[in-house]
Amino acid sequence: MTSKLTYMGSIGLAAITCVAATPALAAGTTAGSSITNTATVDFQVGGVNQTQQSASDSFVVDRKIDLTVEEDGTATTEVVPGQSNAVTTFLLTNNSNEVLDFALAATQITGGTAKHLGTDSFNATNVRIYRDNAVTGTVGSFDPGDALVTYADEVPVDTPVRLFVVADIPGGLATGAVAGIQLRATAREGGTASSQGAAVSQTSGANTAGKDTVFADIAGVNDGARDAAHSAADDYTVKTATLTVTKTSRVVDDPLNGASNPKLIPGATVEYCIAIANAAGGAAATSVAISDSVPGQLTFVAGSIKLNGTVTGSTCNADGGTGGSYAAPVVSGTIATIAAGQTRTLVFQTKVN
Amino acid sequence: MRSALLLAFAALLPGQALAADQIALDNSVFVERVKTDAAGKQRILLEEPKVVVPGDKLVFVLNYRNAGARAADRFVITNPLPAAVRFADAGDTQPLVSVDGGHAWGRLANLTITLADGTRRAAQPADVTHIRWAFQKPIPAGASGKLMFRGIVK
Numbered sequence: 001m002t003s004k005l006t007y008m009g010s011i012g013l014a015a016i017t018c019v020a021a022t023p024a025l026a027a028g029t030t031a032g033s034s035i036t037n038t039a040t041v042d043f044q045v046g047g048v049n050q051t052q053q054s055a056s057d058s059f060v061v062d063r064k065i066d067l068t069v070e071e072d073g074t075a076t077t078e079v080v081p082g083q084s085n086a087v088t089t090f091l092l093t094n095n096s097n098e099v100l101d102f103a104l105a106a107t108q109i110t111g112g113t114a115k116h117l118g119t120d121s122f123n124a125t126n127v128r129i130y131r132d133n134a135v136t137g138t139v140g141s142f143d144p145g146d147a148l149v150t151y152a153d154e155v156p157v158d159t160p161v162r163l164f165v166v167a168d169i170p171g172g173l174a175t176g177a178v179a180g181i182q183l184r185a186t187a188r189e190g191g192t193a194s195s196q197g198a199a200v201s202q203t204s205g206a207n208t209a210g211k212d213t214v215f216a217d218i219a220g221v222n223d224g225a226r227d228a229a230h231s232a233a234d235d236y237t238v239k240t241a242t243l244t245v246t247k248t249s250r251v252v253d254d255p256l257n258g259a260s261n262p263k264l265i266p267g268a269t270v271e272y273c274i275a276i277a278n279a280a281g282g283a284a285a286t287s288v289a290i291s292d293s294v295p296g297q298l299t300f301v302a303g304s305i306k307l308n309g310t311v312t313g314s315t316c317n318a319d320g321g322t323g324g325s326y327a328a329p330v331v332s333g334t335i336a337t338i339a340a341g342q343t344r345t346l347v348f349q350t351k352v353n
Numbered sequence: 354m355r356s357a358l359l360l361a362f363a364a365l366l367p368g369q370a371l372a373a374d375q376i377a378l379d380n381s382v383f384v385e386r387v388k389t390d391a392a393g394k395q396r397i398l399l400e401e402p403k404v405v406v407p408g409d410k411l412v413f414v415l416n417y418r419n420a421g422a423r424a425a426d427r428f429v430i431t432n433p434l435p436a437a438v439r440f441a442d443a444g445d446t447q448p449l450v451s452v453d454g455g456h457a458w459g460r461l462a463n464l465t466i467t468l469a470d471g472t473r474r475a476a477q478p479a480d481v482t483h484i485r486w487a488f489q490k491p492i493p494a495g496a497s498g499k500l501m502f503r504g505i506v507k
Contacts, residue, residue, distance in 0.1 A: 028407025055380035064406035207403030
């Protein structure tokens, strides 16, 4: 009797071990794996243990093709006119239960509303796609170690892959110009590294007992539901500095009246104020170089340059610090930064010949 | 030992109940799908597991029958959960469950899981590793019954 019990126990253990060997991934059970359910009955008849009975049922897990493409972040990519390698970032996630390749296509919209509510008004040039190197370089940011790709090779399940759409921005664009970008990924057969697999097709007609393929993806910005593809949008918005220059002058004093109601007579001091205004809503302007030729009838007053001064309303405050230089007949100076919405000045004095 | 091995293999053959001179046990699985008909009414359909993908709801049905001439006593049906299936519920069949690979048994509400830091939390359906129905009364000759539980493909 004892030996019989032990013997039955070993059967039960063998069955459990075999069934538990079915691999289970976090993303879902791998396509093609078999799920076997086994139930056993232990019972007695007339107080005597009987041979354990068992029954099993098995089926194959089919292949679910599902993916998402989404913008990484929630803001537009701000660019300046003429910028090279402007980057928008997307995340591609393989939600299927199998490793797959994904064909990639970056396109631009023409007119219409872009992702961040601006109206598409220009096209970027030289649009390329890079896959983030998740091991070396700056992981998560576009860097020279990232690979230029046309498809995402062997994308593991449930592990987002970061893709960079990189483009060049034409020159001569105004603040607020928008270029809408869309990235679409389409599932391809995986399994062979470094080569793009064949197109994936959904099992048509009757179900089979083997591994079928079912498309389960949702619709994206330029693809439909259950088409093995998904897409998302992002955009570039131009933010540049728009500078306007205003030059004003006033008589500071003359040799007869002094500073009281001075007149523009020979020997009078004339102060020039060059005001550079950077329009609000744009980007800061840096390294703003100003130069002005002193007319031949005037003589530059040495040491009179004041740089980086301010205005109040439209009145030049004639303030500022030292800086700038004079190389006859040109006065010049460079202001490091003029923030959007700010006005900065270069002030100098001359005497009437 | 050889016969034990043979039995172990036979136990894993799909859809096949062992030759039972006493007890006939049948194990089947269905996929539970919700379909909306033309009138907008939702119907729950049980389908053969032809197309099964992760996230699908499964219904496991165990049919048993005492085919012998005498009553079967101490009747215990044990069903280890396949590794790729997460337990959901067992309807009103009131099984005992194990959350530790079949060592300790009890009602799910009474079981706990020991966490890495030594504290314990209440067991959840997802923790279930084995299901067991232990009958208090003998199964009379010729009597049959049905048990079920639901699971989700991981």
